[in-house]
Amino acid sequence: MSTTIALSSTAKRDLILIASILIRFLLFQFDNVTEILGSRVEIVTPVTSFRRLTEGIYLFQNGVPPYDGGIFHQPPLLLPIFAYIPTILTPILYTCLDLVFAYLIQEITRIKQQLYKDCPRSDGDEGEIEPWVVAGCYLLNPLTIATCLSKSTVVFTNFAVVASVYYAMKGNRSYAMFGIAMATYLSLYPITMVALIILLLNQNMPGKSIAVHCIILFIGWLSGLIGLSYLLVGSWDFLSATYGFILLLSDLAPNIGLFWYFFIEMFDQFRNFFLVVFQLHTLIFAAPLTIKFRDHPLFAVFVLGGITAVFKSYPSIGDASLYIAFLPIYSEIVNYMRYSFLITNIFLYSSLLAPIFYHLWIYAGSGNANFFYAITLVYSIGNIVLLVDATYAMLRREFDVRNPELKGREVTQK
Amino acid sequence: MSETDTDRTRRLIIASFWTVILIGLPLWWKTTDVYRAQLPFTEIEQWSRWEASNLVFPLDFTFYFAEEDETPIELEQLSENIERALNEQFSRDAEADGLVTQLSVTVDSVKWKQWDKIVRKENEIDVDSFGNSMEEFNGRYEFYIAPGDGDMRVNLGNSRCAFVQINRKDWNELAITKILPSLLFSFFHSEYLLLSALFKPPSPEEKPNIDNMRAMKYSPRYQITFSLMNACPSTLLVDWNIEEAVNMYLKPFLDELKILSEVTVDSQVQYYAQLTVTPEKNENEGYYYLRPEMLPHFVNSAEWNLASAVSSYPTLNLILYTPEANQSPLHIHNSKGHPIDNNAFLIPRWGGIVISNPQTTNNSYKLTVEELKPIIEIFISQLRGLLGVRKFTSDDKELSAKVRYAPPPSTAITAWELDSLIRHRTAENIVAAISTLKSLSQLVSEIPNMVVLDHIQTEVLQALDSLKESCENLRTMSYVAALNHAKQALERSESAFFDPTMVSMLYFPDEHKYAIYMPLFVPVSVPLLIALLREAKKKK
Numbered sequence: 001m002s003t004t005i006a007l008s009s010t011a012k013r014d015l016i017l018i019a020s021i022l023i024r025f026l027l028f029q030f031d032n033v034t035e036i037l038g039s040r041v042e043i044v045t046p047v048t049s050f051r052r053l054t055e056g057i058y059l060f061q062n063g064v065p066p067y068d069g070g071i072f073h074q075p076p077l078l079l080p081i082f083a084y085i086p087t088i089l090t091p092i093l094y095t096c097l098d099l100v101f102a103y104l105i106q107e108i109t110r111i112k113q114q115l116y117k118d119c120p121r122s123d124g125d126e127g128e129i130e131p132w133v134v135a136g137c138y139l140l141n142p143l144t145i146a147t148c149l150s151k152s153t154v155v156f157t158n159f160a161v162v163a164s165v166y167y168a169m170k171g172n173r174s175y176a177m178f179g180i181a182m183a184t185y186l187s188l189y190p191i192t193m194v195a196l197i198i199l200l201l202n203q204n205m206p207g208k209s210i211a212v213h214c215i216i217l218f219i220g221w222l223s224g225l226i227g228l229s230y231l232l233v234g235s236w237d238f239l240s241a242t243y244g245f246i247l248l249l250s251d252l253a254p255n256i257g258l259f260w261y262f263f264i265e266m267f268d269q270f271r272n273f274f275l276v277v278f279q280l281h282t283l284i285f286a287a288p289l290t291i292k293f294r295d296h297p298l299f300a301v302f303v304l305g306g307i308t309a310v311f312k313s314y315p316s317i318g319d320a321s322l323y324i325a326f327l328p329i330y331s332e333i334v335n336y337m338r339y340s341f342l343i344t345n346i347f348l349y350s351s352l353l354a355p356i357f358y359h360l361w362i363y364a365g366s367g368n369a370n371f372f373y374a375i376t377l378v379y380s381i382g383n384i385v386l387l388v389d390a391t392y393a394m395l396r397r398e399f400d401v402r403n404p405e406l407k408g409r410e411v412t413q414k
Numbered sequence: 415m416s417e418t419d420t421d422r423t424r425r426l427i428i429a430s431f432w433t434v435i436l437i438g439l440p441l442w443w444k445t446t447d448v449y450r451a452q453l454p455f456t457e458i459e460q461w462s463r464w465e466a467s468n469l470v471f472p473l474d475f476t477f478y479f480a481e482e483d484e485t486p487i488e489l490e491q492l493s494e495n496i497e498r499a500l501n502e503q504f505s506r507d508a509e510a511d512g513l514v515t516q517l518s519v520t521v522d523s524v525k526w527k528q529w530d531k532i533v534r535k536e537n538e539i540d541v542d543s544f545g546n547s548m549e550e551f552n553g554r555y556e557f558y559i560a561p562g563d564g565d566m567r568v569n570l571g572n573s574r575c576a577f578v579q580i581n582r583k584d585w586n587e588l589a590i591t592k593i594l595p596s597l598l599f600s601f602f603h604s605e606y607l608l609l610s611a612l613f614k615p616p617s618p619e620e621k622p623n624i625d626n627m628r629a630m631k632y633s634p635r636y637q638i639t640f641s642l643m644n645a646c647p648s649t650l651l652v653d654w655n656i657e658e659a660v661n662m663y664l665k666p667f668l669d670e671l672k673i674l675s676e677v678t679v680d681s682q683v684q685y686y687a688q689l690t691v692t693p694e695k696n697e698n699e700g701y702y703y704l705r706p707e708m709l710p711h712f713v714n715s716a717e718w719n720l721a722s723a724v725s726s727y728p729t730l731n732l733i734l735y736t737p738e739a740n741q742s743p744l745h746i747h748n749s750k751g752h753p754i755d756n757n758a759f760l761i762p763r764w765g766g767i768v769i770s771n772p773q774t775t776n777n778s779y780k781l782t783v784e785e786l787k788p789i790i791e792i793f794i795s796q797l798r799g800l801l802g803v804r805k806f807t808s809d810d811k812e813l814s815a816k817v818r819y820a821p822p823p824s825t826a827i828t829a830w831e832l833d834s835l836i837r838h839r840t841a842e843n844i845v846a847a848i849s850t851l852k853s854l855s856q857l858v859s860e861i862p863n864m865v866v867l868d869h870i871q872t873e874v875l876q877a878l879d880s881l882k883e884s885c886e887n888l889r890t891m892s893y894v895a896a897l898n899h900a901k902q903a904l905e906r907s908e909s910a911f912f913d914p915t916m917v918s919m920l921y922f923p924d925e926h927k928y929a930i931y932m933p934l935f936v937p938v939s940v941p942l943l944i945a946l947l948r949e950a951k952k953k954k
Contacts, residue, residue, distance in 0.1 A: 269865070270930055272445035277934070280438055287430035291423060 013132040020102075020139035021095060027149050028091035037150040042354055045314035046251045047073050047187065047242070050151035057083050065233065067241035073251075074153055075186055076229040076238050094148050097159050101325075102135035104166040109134045109329045111169045112298055115203060120401050121332070129331035138325040142351075147318035154318035157186040161193065161322060165301060168200035176201055177214055181221035185229075188246050189308045192286035194218055196304065199290065199297035247279060249313050254372055256354065257315040258380060261373040282311040299394055302326035306387040310380050320383065327390065336393030339385055346382030350375050428945050435942070448863055451871035455855050457878055462852040469844070471609060471837055472516040472891050473553050475500075475598065480560035481523040485585055492587055493521040500595040504606065517598075524558070552833045552893040557594075561585040566815040568597070570806070572828045578815075597815065600808040605834050612841050628762040629802035632839055632846075634901055635676045635727040638797070641720065643687035646738035651778040654734070656681045659786035667794055667826040671801065673894055674839055678725065690714045693741050702737070703747045709759050712767060730800055731765030732793045736772060743771035758792045766796030794826045802838065806830035836893050843900035844884060847877060850907040857916075865915055873910035877903045 027033050037043055038050055046052065056072030059065070060079045066072050085093060109131040138144055147155060164179025180197045183190035198214045229238055245251070252260050259278060266274055285307050293300035305323030309315055334340070354375045360367030400407045477496070479487045497519040504517065555574045562579035569577040584593060608626075630636070640660070644652050660679055668677045691711050693702040704712065713720075713733070720731050737744040745753040746769065758768040768789050772779045781789075806828060808817055822828075851874065858864055884899035910916075 267926075267930065269448070270446060273442060276438060276441045276445060280434055284431060284434040287433070288427040291426045291430065 009130060009132070013136070016132075016136040016139060017099075020136075020145075021099070023145060024095045024098070024148060025091070027145075028095075034149050034151065037146055038152075040150070040355070041253065041255050041358065043146055043150045043316055043318065044152045045154075045255050045316050046253065047246060047314050048152040048154040048316060048318065050153065053078060053082060053153060060233075065235065065237060067233075067237045073242055073245045075242050076233045077185070077225065078153060078156070080232065090151065094151055094155060097155050098139065098144065098148050101159050101162050102139045104162050105138055105325055105329075106131040106135040108162070108166055108169055108298070112329055115169075129328060134325075134328045137328045138321075141321055141324060143317045143321040143324065147316070147321055152316065152318050154187070154316060154322075157183050157190065158318065158322040160186060161190055161301075161305070162325070164193075164197055165200060165298070168197045169203070169298075171201060171204035173201055173210065173214060174217060177217040178221045181218050181225060184222060185225040187312075188243055189282060189312050192283060192308065193301060193304055195286065195290045196297045196300050199294055199300075203297070246313055247275070249275060251314070254358070254369070254376075255314055255316065256376045256379050257313065258311070258376070259313050261369065261376075264369075278311070279313070282308055293394075296394070298326070299330055302330070303387055303391060306383055310383045327386075330390075330394065333390060333393035333397055336396050337389050338392070339389045343382055343386045343389065346378060346385065350379040350382060354379065425949060428949060431942060432946070448865055450858075450864075450866040451868050453855060453858055453866065453871060453874055454878060455859065458848075458851045458855045458874075461848050461878070461881065469613070469841070469885065470516045470889050471553075471606075471841070472518065472889070473555070473602065474518050474520070474891065476520045476522065476554070476556045477594065478522050478524045478556065478558045480558075481525050482561060482585075485561075485582075487523070487585070487590070488587055489521050489523060492591070493519045495587075495591045496521070496594055499591050500598060503595050503599050504603075551891070552836060553891040559590075559594075566593070568808075568815050568817045570817060570819050570828075570830070572820045572823045574829050574833070597808075601806070604809045605804075605837070608838060609841050612838075612845050626802075628760070628799045630728055630730065630763050630800055632802075632842055632904075633675060633728045634905065635678070635725070636801075637725050637727045637729045638677055638679045639720065639729055639731050640679065640681040640793075641718075641731060641733045642681070642683040643718065643733055643735045644683060644685045645687055645689070645736060645741070647685040649739040649777060650736065650772070650774070652736045652772060652781065653683065653779070654781040654786060655783050656786065659783045659790055662783060663787060663790040664794065666824050667797070670825045670827050670832060673832075673897065674836065675801075678727075684718060687718055687735070688714060689737075689741075690716075693737070693744055701743045701745055701753075702741045703745045703753060705747050706749050709746070710761075712759075713761070713764075729765075730797065732796065733765065733767045734789060735767060735769045737769065744769050745771075756792050758796070760796045760799055763800070765800065766793055768792050798826065801835075803827055803831050803835055804838075806834060833893070836897050840884065840888070840893065840897045840900045843897070843904045844881060847881060847900065847903035847907045850904070850911050851877060854907070854911045857911075867913075867915050870910045870913055870916065873906045873913075877906035877910065880906065 044050070052072050053074055055069060056066040056074065057079055059069055059072070061083055066076070066079060082090070109129070113128055113131070160179050160183035164176050164183060167179055168176035170176075176197055180190060180194055184194075194215070198211050201210060201214060226239075230236060249259055249263055252264050254260050262274070262278075263271060286304060289300045289303055289307075290297075293303070302323055305319075305326065309319035309323055312319065354372070357367055357371040357375050361369060361372050396411070399411060477493075479489070497517065500517050500519065555576070557576050557578055559578045559580060561582045563582060564579075566581055566584070567579050569579075571577075578594075578597065580590070580593060584590070640656055642652065642654050642656070644650075660681075664679070668679070671677065689712065691704065691708045693704050693708075695702050720729075735744075736742075746757055746759060748754050756768075757770075758766060760766045770781070770789065772781070808815075820828075854874065858866055880899045880903035884896045884903060887893070887896035887899060
């Protein structure tokens, strides 16, 4: 006979909450942990590094234009946040952002379940996921924890995206557009999600055309933020130092993305052309996904977030932690996914081998750049397989719901 | 969702993919466009086919005849006659046909009595004091002609003046129109030969000119390094007062050459400088010697540190070598086995070496400025060869005239020599600039993928302008200006030719482009094209 300690779901939720807070606070106490995580190329990039931000803040506080040093490449509005918050409070700020993110994703799940509760469902569906489980998945995701401890500023972008989605689902047009404008301001790529946020807003009030109003709001907020930045640093240098830096790939230091190796090898004459091609990769999927999933914009946010995490110029695992947070919301598609085992293994494999190969290349000298680049390819393939598989599962489930009689049969698109 | 609805969705999706691709197409065109600034190909072609037929190196001669009561010279018609004879003689010469000769002659008479006495004062004539220095410039020469009793003799000054004494029996117009042109021809002919050789394509059977082989390639700057090579400082420590010696003896020479090239001088002393050849001993006379065939191995390039880190300009090495005690005194033998006087030799296009055997019983010795004077003199004569200075002499062995040269000036170069060198270097630079431009235009037209940036175009245009200016200045006898423009033309054409942006795409065949585009775009385009074709089929 075995004794099982049955915990109520609220108790479990509290336990997870306390555990995740404890993990963060505990690990923040070890300076070398945050130091190591804050310098890993897999976790921080030139556009999210907290160490580079510190440099910018130092220059800013001493009256030197922060972008003159050539090290700092983040938007100017991050400067006053950290300039006036005592260093002691920084870990608390990062932990709080994660907790609020978790709360928002939990609320998003709840609203989504509310919205689709009248939709027909497949008979293969299990019961709906508890919203707090989605939050727990985010909080205990090792990618999230590592990103939080590294004090990477991608956390702010992620938070802005999720807040925007949350307010969009609540129907608050102004806040939702501010959120996505903020995310765009912070790292440029979320601009592809603007249409999805508008679709999410539209779900609340079907029939009304709000697109024009929303776009005006978006442009207004974005120009407001950029104008504020101009007032703060007093010159337009920050545009080329941040967005120019992202678009033109001035830093070829290795990261887990696809750009650096390719552009190290690239012939100079074709560099501009392939920059355009690579940057268009993130853009080309925005419109088709929005059209295809116009009934499920939340799912499209997940897919587009994943595409951004793979194809952006300086990706990190923080970008992956954002889109993976949206996956458990659609718990109903998990049964339709075919490669869950493969995907799990690819992620484990690459997170184990990436640091090893990086060490072999840079420190031990017994490997070369190809070792690390191979692992970044594996990581990207893992992400893409996950996206493709989830998209397949979503579409197949839709199909099955509409055609219950064809369930389990082979379906091909003609 | 109805059937038509899904169709519409699919079409929209395909359209949205193609929209992004269509946006990408102009960007493709724009970003891979090979930027080629337009080069003046036809103009360069014209210059290169020019073959110097328009190049002129005009000279202007003024003859001052002594006004004598006994047999006065009729000046009328004389200048035209001499000029005609002179030009005929130059242009008759088949070898010099490349150049247009433009020699003008002016005649005048000067009261004989005034310098009668000076001339009588035998051979020591200060010819340079005759000239009117205000009217002197490169290309304009003055000859003072007087009748005399003996053979014809010529006194050549250091500036642009000469005194010619003609036998009294030849003191008539007819003889003079024969004598003077052949005299000038004998002096200037060799220079014209050299100039016209520059503009001709080199022929293999032509024997190389020794003067040319000795001289360095022209550069607007040179570096001269004086090295004192002390073979064994433990027995004899040698030092020298080189700075003062250079300032005193070499500087006037370098100052004269400043028009042509800037020269910087530095010096060094090296100890334990070992030879790679072992001198042989002459037992009878008790000295050591080097045979001529040993001299090419004299410089120990493996151990002597002669490369200058100071500048990237061509370096001329002048080495003073003091042998070690058990090899001294050291002399150089000529091919007949006799020691040569100056104990020095020259390495063409590299530098010169002087061997010095200081006579001292002390174990340290300092070469004073006075002791360095003969050594620097040898160095200067070597430098003249290395920098392309040619002695201004008559090349006609049959010329019956006795030629006397004024004592060498402290500058070690006479105006005649400097003028000739300036004309030669100008022609050389013009030819080099044209051939560089020609190579550039060939390269650019042969390789269509080569990027030609705006500054290359600017350099080429400026080089052509400088060439034009230079030729224009030659025509008006402004030789120094012509030289400067020719220098600029050469520098600009070379900086265009050797520009780093020119070489980046030197070799980039079209197959490389396929290799660049195919791996990404072929796989991507297959599903896009198939979807498009399918939609098109459905529409039908």
